[in-house]
Amino acid sequence: MANSAWSDRVLQLLRRMNNFHLPGSCRASCCRFEVNGAQVGWIPPHVASLLTRYPEVFSPPRDGAVSLCHSLDSYGRRSEAVDAVLQTLRREDSLSCLKGWRDEKYSVMPKFSDPPLMWMERAATSLFGVKRYGVHINGYIVSDSGEVSMWLARRSPTKQTYPGLLDNLAAGGLAAGVGVKQTLVKECQEEACIPAAIAEKAHPVSTVSYTYEEEDGVFAEGQFVFDLELPLDFKPRIGDGEVQDFYLLPIDKVKELLATDDFKPNCAMVVLDFLIRHSFIDPDTEPCYQEFVAGLHQTLE
Amino acid sequence: MANSAWSDRVLQLLRRMNNFHLPGSCRASCCRFEVNGAQVGWIPPHVASLLTRYPEVFSPPRDGAVSLCHSLDSYGRRSEAVDAVLQTLRREDSLSCLKGWRDEKYSVMPKFSDPPLMWMERAATSLFGVKRYGVHINGYIVSDSGEVSMWLARRSPTKQTYPGLLDNLAAGGLAAGVGVKQTLVKECQEEACIPAAIAEKAHPVSTVSYTYEEEDGVFAEGQFVFDLELPLDFKPRIGDGEVQDFYLLPIDKVKELLATDDFKPNCAMVVLDFLIRHSFIDPDTEPCYQEFVAGLHQTLE
Numbered sequence: 001m002a003n004s005a006w007s008d009r010v011l012q013l014l015r016r017m018n019n020f021h022l023p024g025s026c027r028a029s030c031c032r033f034e035v036n037g038a039q040v041g042w043i044p045p046h047v048a049s050l051l052t053r054y055p056e057v058f059s060p061p062r063d064g065a066v067s068l069c070h071s072l073d074s075y076g077r078r079s080e081a082v083d084a085v086l087q088t089l090r091r092e093d094s095l096s097c098l099k100g101w102r103d104e105k106y107s108v109m110p111k112f113s114d115p116p117l118m119w120m121e122r123a124a125t126s127l128f129g130v131k132r133y134g135v136h137i138n139g140y141i142v143s144d145s146g147e148v149s150m151w152l153a154r155r156s157p158t159k160q161t162y163p164g165l166l167d168n169l170a171a172g173g174l175a176a177g178v179g180v181k182q183t184l185v186k187e188c189q190e191e192a193c194i195p196a197a198i199a200e201k202a203h204p205v206s207t208v209s210y211t212y213e214e215e216d217g218v219f220a221e222g223q224f225v226f227d228l229e230l231p232l233d234f235k236p237r238i239g240d241g242e243v244q245d246f247y248l249l250p251i252d253k254v255k256e257l258l259a260t261d262d263f264k265p266n267c268a269m270v271v272l273d274f275l276i277r278h279s280f281i282d283p284d285t286e287p288c289y290q291e292f293v294a295g296l297h298q299t300l301e
Numbered sequence: 302m303a304n305s306a307w308s309d310r311v312l313q314l315l316r317r318m319n320n321f322h323l324p325g326s327c328r329a330s331c332c333r334f335e336v337n338g339a340q341v342g343w344i345p346p347h348v349a350s351l352l353t354r355y356p357e358v359f360s361p362p363r364d365g366a367v368s369l370c371h372s373l374d375s376y377g378r379r380s381e382a383v384d385a386v387l388q389t390l391r392r393e394d395s396l397s398c399l400k401g402w403r404d405e406k407y408s409v410m411p412k413f414s415d416p417p418l419m420w421m422e423r424a425a426t427s428l429f430g431v432k433r434y435g436v437h438i439n440g441y442i443v444s445d446s447g448e449v450s451m452w453l454a455r456r457s458p459t460k461q462t463y464p465g466l467l468d469n470l471a472a473g474g475l476a477a478g479v480g481v482k483q484t485l486v487k488e489c490q491e492e493a494c495i496p497a498a499i500a501e502k503a504h505p506v507s508t509v510s511y512t513y514e515e516e517d518g519v520f521a522e523g524q525f526v527f528d529l530e531l532p533l534d535f536k537p538r539i540g541d542g543e544v545q546d547f548y549l550l551p552i553d554k555v556k557e558l559l560a561t562d563d564f565k566p567n568c569a570m571v572v573l574d575f576l577i578r579h580s581f582i583d584p585d586t587e588p589c590y591q592e593f594v595a596g597l598h599q600t601l602e
Binding site: 209284291 | 483
């Protein structure tokens with residue numbers, strides 16, 4: 001039988017990572033963020049009121065929406081006008097998330113399949129509830145007797161976000177104009193010293209999507225998930241200093257850990273998706289099987 | 302590059318199978334169906350008005366909900382009282398879906414992990430938008446050179462629903478009190494003459510969830526998905542007459558077919574999930590990758 005304390009903790013994780021969908025979230029008080037007539041995000045009230053100071057960039061809230069001014073009629077004009085506002089707000093130091101400014105440009109569009117309408121600094125996306133995309137890699141080995149073990153990273157204690165927590169073998173956000181596989185190969189190289197010849201063998205298997213609110217704003221994310229079966233004798237090594245250590249753990253241990261606070265929450269979701277796809281969770285003994293899968297794929301209409 | 306006509310047809314399929322979630326669906330005019338204070342479905346207006354004739358079983362609509370009378374305070378009492386109403390409606394011949402009466406009892410509960418509150422005849426579940434669960438099996442082979450081919454069934458021309466359309470190797474609904482694997486083994490045996498020793502090797506990999514409305518009512522379904530790699534020399538055979546033929550097709554052909562009207566729609570979704578998990582769809586060339594995965598996992602709060 002499944003362990004119901006474990007199942008409860010996993011459900012709690014999924015609920016927390018989807019709390020923007022729950023009754024009582026700030027969703028009802030958020031404004032839709034619209035560019036060129038299409039919704040690309042959600043703006044929390046404290047951000048919407050700040051933006052009224054910049055009427056040449058953001059139209060005042062109307063019918064529950066804040067729009068970029070229509071005079072900003074190209075990808076470049078929109079991106080630069082918003083960036084100038086964000087740079088000002090950053091200097092004012094009033095929005096804590098902007099302290100994590102990264103100089104990474106993320107694409108802004110209604111759906112992943114739509115052409116980008118503008119770019120936005122990564123650290124600012126949560127102020128606008130703009131959906132961000134990334135790639136996460138499950139690195140694992142299969143022993144000669146068929147036992148599966150997974151490589152996990154422990155994040156550096158100096159990382160800006162989630163310091164010291166367990167992470168997937170490698171992961172990274174999709175910057176504007178950079179491909180999914182390209183990002184994967186780059187992150188594998190930088191974070192875990194995995195040569196491109198090995199990283200290229202990762203194969204796409206899934207996505208994991210969620211939207212949560214925190215003090216800083218609304219985090220809507222969609223992760224492309226890849227599986228990478230590694231050679232038995234391969235060992236990842238610390239690369240750019242984002243990771244302090246790598247562990248190779250039996251899958252039962254990984255399963256136990258994913259329901260603890262030791263795991264970066266979205267990475268725990270990626271591992272849960274792995275456990276389901278690789279049949280480490282059985283629908284006849286895990287009553288929450290349907291809820292687990294649903295919780296990994298929550299999207300906003 | 303991905304074929305955008307194919308992608309569009311797949312998106313249309315996913316939209317149709319989730320049309321209850323779309324603006325303009327009957328959702329806004331449906332009543333919640335509540336048992337013991339918990340929502341277990343959605344009742345369309347034409348059904349809600351019929352049910353007012355049975356005030357000893359269904360409380361009149363109030364605050365957007367139709368409830369089972371509280372005097373029906375056990376699994377058995379609820380099930381029998383509702384069944385008696387349904388038998389009456391069936392004799393009156395006014396609800397076309399009851400012509401498909403099957404004498405199959407389905408469990409009714411808020412979530413799959415909750416204890417069932419009652420059972421209900423399978424053919425009636427769409428009148429109450431009660432979520433139904435089932436199991437679908439992707440049967441496939443991998444040639445010595447690594448080429449994947451999939452076994453598909455063609456439904457009998459005399460099937461009550463979706464006659465003559467393509468289907469997964471085997472599939473079936475979960476009757477009250479019957480396990481997921483148990484249902485799988487039974488359906489494999491009955492529909493495709495797959496011996497239990499082979500069917501048992503199927504492994505759980507995913508779920509596919511969707512809610513659509515048709516004239517008959519609201520179809521909320523969650524399918525447990527299993528993969529079954531078959532021996533190269535194994536051939537399924539027609540069993541109980543629900544299938545007219547089996548085909549072994551190269552995966553590219555299956556991919557092409559799933560976007561046509563020749564496929565039973567929920568089976569096409571199960572195949573799409575297979576194509577994603579087995580990396581036959583590439584996120585760098587299929588712009589709708591994120592939408593595809595999201596469309597396979599739509600659930601109602």
